Amino acid sequence: xxxxxxxxxxxxxxxxxxxxxxxxxxxRGVSFDIYPGEFVTxxxxxxxxxxxxxxxxxxxxxxxxxxxILDGQHTETLKRDALARIRNQKxxxxxxxxxxxxxxxxxxxxxxxxxYNSKISAEERHHRAIEALKMVGLESRMNHLPNQLSGGQQQxxxxxxxxxxxxxxxxxxEATGNLDTRTSYExxxxxxxxxxxxKTIAFVTHEPDIAxxxxxxxxxxxxxxxxxxxxxxxxxxxxxxxxxxxPETFEED
Amino acid sequence: MNPFTLAKxxxxxxxxxxxxxxxxxxxxxxxxxxxxxxxxxxxxSKKSIKEQMTAMGTNAIIxxxxxxxxxxxxxxxxxxxxxxxxxxxxxxxxxxxGVSPMVTVGGQAIVGNNNSPTTLSGVSADYLKIRNYEIxxxxxxxxxxxxxxxxxxxxxxVVKNLFPDADPIGKTIRYKSIPLKVIGTLKAKGSGDFGQDxxxxxxxxxxxxxxxxSATTNIRQIYANSIGExxxxxxxxxxxGILKERRNWTKPTDPFRVFTQEEMIQMxxxxxxxxxxxxxxxxxxxxxxxxxxxxxxxxxxxxERTKEIGLRMAIGAxxxxxxxxxxxxxxxxxxxxxxxxxxxxIAASExxxxxxxxxxxxxxxxxxxxxxxxxxxGVFFGWYPARxxxxxxxxxxxxxx
Numbered sequence: 210x211x212x213x214x215x216x217x218x219x220x221x222x223x224x225x226x227x228x229x230x231x232x233x234x235x236x237r238g239v240s241f242d243i244y245p246g247e248f249v250t251x252x253x254x255x256x257x258x259x260x261x262x263x264x265x266x267x268x269x270x271x272x273x274x275x276x277x278i279l280d281g282q283h284t285e286t287l288k289r290d291a292l293a294r295i296r297n298q299k300x301x302x303x304x305x306x307x308x309x310x311x312x313x314x315x316x317x318x319x320x321x322x323x324x325y326n327s328k329i330s331a332e333e334r335h336h337r338a339i340e341a342l343k344m345v346g347l348e349s350r351m352n353h354l355p356n357q358l359s360g361g362q363q364q365x366x367x368x369x370x371x372x373x374x375x376x377x378x379x380x381x382x383e384a385t386g387n388l389d390t391r392t393s394y395e396x397x398x399x400x401x402x403x404x405x406x407x408k409t410i411a412f413v414t415h416e417p418d419i420a421x422x423x424x425x426x427x428x429x430x431x432x433x434x435x436x437x438x439x440x441x442x443x444x445x446x447x448x449x450x451x452x453x454x455x456p457e458t459f460e461e462d
Numbered sequence: 463m464n465p466f467t468l469a470k471x472x473x474x475x476x477x478x479x480x481x482x483x484x485x486x487x488x489x490x491x492x493x494x495x496x497x498x499x500x501x502x503x504x505x506x507s508k509k510s511i512k513e514q515m516t517a518m519g520t521n522a523i524i525x526x527x528x529x530x531x532x533x534x535x536x537x538x539x540x541x542x543x544x545x546x547x548x549x550x551x552x553x554x555x556x557x558x559x560g561v562s563p564m565v566t567v568g569g570q571a572i573v574g575n576n577n578s579p580t581t582l583s584g585v586s587a588d589y590l591k592i593r594n595y596e597i598x599x600x601x602x603x604x605x606x607x608x609x610x611x612x613x614x615x616x617x618x619x620v621v622k623n624l625f626p627d628a629d630p631i632g633k634t635i636r637y638k639s640i641p642l643k644v645i646g647t648l649k650a651k652g653s654g655d656f657g658q659d660x661x662x663x664x665x666x667x668x669x670x671x672x673x674x675x676s677a678t679t680n681i682r683q684i685y686a687n688s689i690g691e692x693x694x695x696x697x698x699x700x701x702x703g704i705l706k707e708r709r710n711w712t713k714p715t716d717p718f719r720v721f722t723q724e725e726m727i728q729m730x731x732x733x734x735x736x737x738x739x740x741x742x743x744x745x746x747x748x749x750x751x752x753x754x755x756x757x758x759x760x761x762x763x764x765x766e767r768t769k770e771i772g773l774r775m776a777i778g779a780x781x782x783x784x785x786x787x788x789x790x791x792x793x794x795x796x797x798x799x800x801x802x803x804x805x806x807x808i809a810a811s812e813x814x815x816x817x818x819x820x821x822x823x824x825x826x827x828x829x830x831x832x833x834x835x836x837x838x839x840g841v842f843f844g845w846y847p848a849r850x851x852x853x854x855x856x857x858x859x860x861x862x863x
Contacts, residue, residue: 264857293779296776297777298778310770310773325778374778
C-alpha cells in the first residue's frame with residue numbers, strides 16, 4: 210500500500226481557535242497520509258478535533274500551521290475561490306443530514322456539483338448524474354423529490370452527488386448518524402462497494418461498529434493522533450446486514 | 463455558471479415562495495405603474511398646452527397694458543393703446559406681417575328664439591392669420607370697406623347655437639340689440655383641452671365695437687404676427703420702439719407688456735415641467751419603497767437558505783456564484799415588477815384618457831427609463847443581501863439550523 214504516493218498528506222497539522230481571550234487548540238500537530246484506494250475511518254469523541262480535521266481535509270478551513278497536501282497540491286495558502294475549486298473538482302462530501310436541496314429532484318441534486326464546473330456541458334452533466342445514481346442503485350428514483358424518499362435513499366442520493374465529479378477522495382461526516390442500524394449497514398455496503406471499485410474514502414464517525422467496515426482507523430483524542438491502526442479483520446457490511454434480525458416494522462426517519 | 467442556469471435556479475427559488483414573490487413584485491409594480499402614469503399625465507398636459515398654443519398661432523405677439531399692483535389693488539397705468547398705435551405698427555414695422563387690435567364686449571347673440579352667450583371680439587382682418595383661423599363660407603370683412611360696418615364673422619359653435627338648421631350667411635344676429643349681418647363663417651378649430659372653445663367666437667370690425675358698443679378709443683390688446691419663427695424678439699423690439707417713439711418715451715421701463723407666443727409656450731411648459739418633475743419624484747419614491755421591500759425579502763431569503771448556501775459552497779460554489787444567484791433573484795423580481803408595472807401604467811393612462819378625457823401621453827423614454835431603473839433597483843437593493851450570502855463561511859452555514 211505504501212508503495213504509491215499518498216493522495217492526501219497532513220503534516221504536523223495545528224488549528225487554533227480564538228474564543229474570546231482564550232485560545233483553543235483543536236488540533237495540536239497531527240500527521241498522517243492516506244493512500245489511493247484506502248478506506249479510512251477517523252474516530253474520536255466530541256472535542257477530539259475530528260470535525261476540525263474534517264473541515265480542513267474538506268478544504269473548508271485552513272490550518273493554523275502545518276501542511277495539508279491533497280493530490281500533490283499544497284492547500285494551506287490557497288484563497289477562498291481556489292479552495293472552492295478544489296472542493297468542486299477533487300472532493301466529494303457526504304453529510305450526516307444529507308443536505309439535499311428540497312423540492313429538487315434526485316437527479317438535479319446529483320447534478321449540482323457539476324453546475325459549478327463550467328467545463329462540463331449540460332449533456333455530460335446529465336449523463337454523469339445518471340451513472341452516479343446507478344452506482345447507488347437509485348436510477349429508478351431519479352425524478353423523485355427528497356421528501357418522497359426514505360432517509361437511506363436520501364443518503365444514497367447524497368453519495369451519488371459526492372461521486373458525480375469523480376473526486377480523488379470521498380469525505381463522509383457521520384454519514385450514518387441519522388440512520389437506523391439496518392439502513393446504516395446498507396449505506397456501509399455502498400461505501401464498501403465503492404471502495405472495492407478503487408475509491409478512496411475517509412469516513413468520520415464516533416460509532417465503533419461502523420469503523421469495523423473500514424480497512425484502517427485513525428483515532429483522534431484531544432487534538433492529537435492517538436491511534437492509527439490497520440484493520441486486520443474488516444467486516445463485510447452485506448454479511449452483517451443479513452445477520453440482523455428482520456425488521457418487524459419498517460422504521461422511517 | 464451560465465446566466466441561463468442562474469436564471470433557472472433563481473426562478474425556481476422564487477416560485478417556491480409564490481406569495482412572498484408576488485408581494486415583492488407588487489411593490490415594484492405599483493411604483494413603476496405610478497411613474498408611467500404620472501409621466502404620461504405630465505407629458506400629456508404639456509403636449510396639449512403646446513398644441514393649443516400652437517393652434518393659437520405660433521408667431522403671435524400680444525401687446526398688453528402694463529398692469530401693476532399696489533397695496534393689493536390692481537391698478538392700470540395711464541399709458542393706453544389707441545388705434546393710431548395699430549396703424550403705426552402696421553405701417554412701420556418690418557418684422558411683422560399682420561397686426562390687429564382686440565376689443566371685446568360681453569353679452570349674448572340672439573336670432574329669433576336662439577341665443578349664444580358669446581363674447582363679441584372687435585378685430586381687424588389680420589386677426590385670422592395671427593390666430594390661425596380660416597374662413598369656411600362667405601368672406602372676412604375688409605378693414606377699409608367695412609370700417610364700423612354692422613357685419614360679423616362667426617365660429618362654428620355660434621353657428622350651431624343660432625342657426626341649427628339654416629345657412630347663416632346673409633342672416634342678421636342681434637348683439638345688445640344692435641343687428642349684425644353674418645358675412646362669413648369660420649372653419650372649426652376644435653375645443654382646447656382646458657375648456658375654452660375656440661369656435662365660440664364672433665368677430666366684427668374693431669371700429670364697430672369701439673364706436674357702436676363700448677364708445678371708447680382705448681384698446682386693451684394688440685395682436686401681431688412676426689414674419690416667422692425666430693423673429694419674435696426682433697419684432698417685439700421693433701414694436702416697442704414704435705410705441706415709445708409715438709409717446710416720446712424716456713423712462714427706463716417699457717410702457718406696455720409684450721408676450722410672444724414662444725415665451726408663453728416656454729412659460730407654460732416650464733410650469734408643467736415642474737409639475738411632471740414633482741409627480742415623477744412622488745412616483746419614484748414609491749419605486750424606492752418597492753426596492754426596500756425587495757431588499758428586506760432578500761435578507762429573509764438569505765437567512766432562511768443559509769444551509770443551502772453552505773451546501774452549495776461545500777460542493778464548490780464560489781462567493782461569486784452565490785452572489786449572482788441571489789442577484790438574479792432580486793433582478794428577476796424587479797424586472798418582472800417593471801414589466802407588469804409598465805403594462806399596468808399604460809393601461810391606466812389609456813383608461814384615464816378615455817374615461818376622464820384627460821390628455822395623457824405615454825412616453826417611450828419613460829418606459830425605457832423605468833425598465834432601466836427597475837434593473838438598477840434589483841441590483842442595488844439585491845446587492846447587500848447577496849453579498850452577505852456570498853461571504854458566509856461554509857462551515858458555519860452548514861451548521862445553521
